[in-house]
Amino acid sequence: QAGPTANFGEQGFVTFNYAGQFWAQYQDFTSATDNGSQTDFFLRRNRLTFKGQWSDYIGFYAQLEATSDGRDETMSTGRSIYYRDAYLTMDFSDPLRFIVGKFKNTFTRENLEACLEPLTLDRAETIAYTPFGRSRDVGVAMWGNLLDAQVQYRVMVADGREADEVVQDSPRVTGRIHWSLLDPEYQYGYRGTYLGTQRVLTIGASYDYQADVAYGDAPNLSDSKDYDAWTADIFFEYPFSWGTPTLSGAYMDYSVGDAINMNPDDELPITSELDAYYAKAGYLVPGKVGPGRLQLFYRYENSDYNVDTGFYDQTWNSAGFNYYIDGQRLKFTFEYAMVDFDQPMDGVPPLEDYDQATAGLQLIF
Template identity: 30%
Template sequence: MKKCLAIFVVVVFISPNKGEAQSKIEIGFWTQACYQQVENGKGDHNLNDFMLRRGYLSVKGQPTAYLSFFTHIAVDRFGQDGLDNPSMGLGTGLTFRDLWITLDLDESFKVQAGRMYVPLTRNYGTTSTKSLLTTDLSFMQGGIRGGIFYTSKVGRDDGVTIWGNPFDGLFQYRLMVSEGVESSINPEDNLRVVARGVFNLLEPETGWFNQGTYLGQKKVMSIGAAFDSQNNLTLNNEPGQDNFIWTMDAFFDHPAGNGAVTAESAYINLKNSTQANNFAQLAPSDDADFFYIQAGYYFNTPVAVGNIQPYFRYETVSIEQKDNTSIFSGGLNYYLKGHNAKLSLDYTMIDYSEFENQNIFTVQLAVGI
């Protein structure tokens, strides 16, 4: 048992020469296990699904003051009924979900190369899934049982990102050039360009991963905007299609009363979709608009051995010449030790215009160090 626990502690190697930079390696593990009941999940019958929603072994190292690396070795949705894509770490597979090298020349200028988040949205472009406000991501960004509306390798892509935090963190920028859509859909093998900028009006968020809720430990008010572009694609058998997405988002987290309030909202405009989503009837070459708003309140006063945080989310999907879809979510987080030990309950209803509504109930336990 002691040997098993030892791999999860931080190991620090100090250089024998005082003038050299400190080198260190950090290793950690984090996982979510959940049960979902899905109404009409198998035709006309309910689906009862036990799964490992996420499992991450993380390794972070910094051999010099200017160079560092990071990786998540991950499995996702292990045991989900009807889903198995081993090469992407979905189902029975185990893969490098994140894997990059960073050249840190200055806090305002860093170069990151490898597989990493697509810096488009806040909800799944900068926020760590280890610290979400809601039980899972928004439905159109891979949460609950939905899919991701943009091209990705489970929310990531392979490429190079230049990013930094100039003006003492008042502003953060990220500029990515990556592969995006590949194979016959991209006959000229054109690259993808994604750019994101964020103004931090209170305390800055300067890391690669942000938190979805800070539990009263930080005062944040940020406004972000981004775009994602890849040209001359073949979508729905139509060549010469340009995929373009733009988005704006706002995030607020601040102590209030006997706790802290968290609120987040975003609008996303999509032209010539590259992805399909059966829940929302999204198909390649569709134009669509997405909107979501979510909020929660964290109570400082413990209940038994933990702290409570109720939340809600409302999400809409509007696809040109198709009926709208609305997704309502409400739930409760029970924190035993911050984000490292958390029990969550979630109820989600998918409101279709032409079909019968679908209800999904989730119980989830997250544990990590």
């Protein structure tokens, strides 16, 4: 997906890209007390990207974003643009690479799957993201590939939770390792699908830790709690003559010492004690269907929030298709999702059962 590229100096270049995901979404809530349905056009992702290399060793990546511009709001001007990513890369050798700046935290596989190359409509809305520093964090990562890129390791030191509510400000440390049994996945980012161009079977696992992130008893500034989380994941995609199946699943467990059920600060996120898993499957039809390629997908998620009230626990079932008019550069996606709560909160739309239909058009320029 290279866009316009300008060369400079001896080996240097900068590439510019624009990427937009234009979504139309219909939601229908089941509560009797709420006026149930709504439609919404918004720009799920809306990005200007500048990236470059001086040489094989030094590069940068800066990406502007205004997430979900126009969602649930009467348009007047628009959401503020911020740096979704801004980092420097130093690649000394394949086993020894560094990233410095603001970039994807290296915990769940799905967070690390490219935003514009998911298998399903999008990543999980919640469970793929860590409670502190959700998708991106600021810090330094050391990573690399070993054994002909069969094995990849990553270690990241970052800010994690930072606020007055934190007991003692200390860095967050994340480690990840994966093992690719077939073709290597040797980049920092994964993909949700390789569209049948790779034979992949990768298993991975990560651990995430930050000490003293919250008080169990915040009003009395006592009972310090650490954050820790782990995840394990598997990804399989293989091009057969009858089509390319994709199968992927992950389990993740986030914890802050059960502080959410004690007397924590108000800012502690509801996701701080979450256990969850997802399974997703795709099938890319061989050859073209009309002018493009067709991929069917299914997604299942189960989330257990471990709050004493029992609210929030939910399952997500969705099915849909990607129609690749020009690969990921121009793609139409449709997904129908059913979200069911173990214990719905009646009259509070985001916490009652709902159906959601989304049509998305993606352009990468």
